[in-house]
Amino acid sequence: MNLPDEDHVMRFVPWSRLRRDEGENVIGFLPHAFELRPEEQSLSVNWLEYFSGDREIRIQESVKIFRNTRVVGKKSAFGIGNVGQIKEICGANGAPVRIVYEPEVNNQAHSAIRRLPRDDLSLLEALAADAFVELVRNVDV
Amino acid sequence: MSDKPIQSHSSSTALTNAAHSALKADALRNALYSAFKGSALGEEQVLGMPSALHAAAFSEDTRLIERRVNELLNPPSPASLTFVLAERQLEERLFDATASVKILTAQIAMHLEREWRDKLFRQLDSLHDLAEWEPDDEPIQQASFATFLKAIVEIKPQRRPGLGLSHGGNLIAAWTTGRDRLTIEFMAKDRVRWVLARYRDGESEYFAGQTSVSRLAEGLAPYDPKYWFSV
Numbered sequence: 001m002n003l004p005d006e007d008h009v010m011r012f013v014p015w016s017r018l019r020r021d022e023g024e025n026v027i028g029f030l031p032h033a034f035e036l037r038p039e040e041q042s043l044s045v046n047w048l049e050y051f052s053g054d055r056e057i058r059i060q061e062s063v064k065i066f067r068n069t070r071v072v073g074k075k076s077a078f079g080i081g082n083v084g085q086i087k088e089i090c091g092a093n094g095a096p097v098r099i100v101y102e103p104e105v106n107n108q109a110h111s112a113i114r115r116l117p118r119d120d121l122s123l124l125e126a127l128a129a130d131a132f133v134e135l136v137r138n139v140d141v
Numbered sequence: 142m143s144d145k146p147i148q149s150h151s152s153s154t155a156l157t158n159a160a161h162s163a164l165k166a167d168a169l170r171n172a173l174y175s176a177f178k179g180s181a182l183g184e185e186q187v188l189g190m191p192s193a194l195h196a197a198a199f200s201e202d203t204r205l206i207e208r209r210v211n212e213l214l215n216p217p218s219p220a221s222l223t224f225v226l227a228e229r230q231l232e233e234r235l236f237d238a239t240a241s242v243k244i245l246t247a248q249i250a251m252h253l254e255r256e257w258r259d260k261l262f263r264q265l266d267s268l269h270d271l272a273e274w275e276p277d278d279e280p281i282q283q284a285s286f287a288t289f290l291k292a293i294v295e296i297k298p299q300r301r302p303g304l305g306l307s308h309g310g311n312l313i314a315a316w317t318t319g320r321d322r323l324t325i326e327f328m329a330k331d332r333v334r335w336v337l338a339r340y341r342d343g344e345s346e347y348f349a350g351q352t353s354v355s356r357l358a359e360g361l362a363p364y365d366p367k368y369w370f371s372v
């Protein structure tokens with residue numbers, strides 16, 4: 001199932017791929033936060049609208065799942081992007097991605113960004129700078 | 142915005158879970174001893190007497206402390222030993238990687254101000270923070286760091302970059318001016334790839350390139366290097 005364009009997805013970003021200024025203040029994401037690992041076929045995200053409740057509660061529920069299913073360091077953060085905007089930005093950069101709902105046993109909100117090219121640094125930068133525009137720090141949830 | 146102090150993870154300051162447990166056990170043992178010290182009994186008697194007597198004679202808090210001490214003294218399970226071992230191996234890998242690039246830095250110390258070198262070391266420690274480490278990531282690669290050092294000597298940026306790491310252990314340097322962003326990934330064999338995002342009249346534009354470190358300055362020349370690197 002394709003996620004609706006008006007919905008949102010959340011991606012976990014470890015400390016090493018957060019963009020920081022020279023004072024070590026977190027100011028965004030590095031493009032590498034959205035880079036596929038060699039063994040990955042798609043980029044893992046959580047579908048926020050899978051959860052009921054207001055935006056705050058959805059964010060909390062999604063973070064709870066991340067914390068239960070992987071290592072989530074105190075200094076890590078989460079990026080939130082609008083599905084339609086992600087698709088538009090990828091399309092404009094020559095990558096017509098699909099964002100699909102792919103629930104997993106321990107993560108019913110799991111979704112995937114498919115057809116994301118490897119090694120396209122401009123596209124990754126566009127995702128980091130203009131698609132995942134909201135940053136939520138783990139310590140704030 | 143994060144304003145937390147950078148954590149240092151040299152071998153002298155970082156403690157494994159096992160070491161933490163040992164310290165906790167010591168602390169609790171001391172607390173237990175202190176709790177009994179005021180009694181008329183000697184230390185040996187106190188630590189050796191049966192728990193039934195404890196239950197009758199001492200407070201709930203004291204018995205709780207004793208129970209926790211005993212729990213900590215139980216032999217660890219094989220599974221927890223494996224976990225501790227794996228964590229120790231990872232910690233050693235991270236420490237070794239950090240040490241090797243610090244040694245590399247020392248070899249070109251004359252090209253770096255002391256203040257920047259110290260800051261760079263703190264950034265490297267922070268990148269290898271065990272508590273933040275992604276299990277499948279590679280620690281910083283020496284070949285990538287060597288490329289980074291060559292680039293820094295070449296372009297001599299007055300503004301220091303924020304640093305990051307790719308999955309594969311390539312060092313990433315980021316300069317940010319307002320919304321505009323320059324990101325450079327340093328790879329092995331003196332290769333670099335870079336990308337910049339600029340905003341003009343609200344419209345974003347991206348430029349990217351891949352070149353050798355010796356031609357990095359030339360590659361960035363059309364994009365006003367002073368804008369990124371000058372204070």
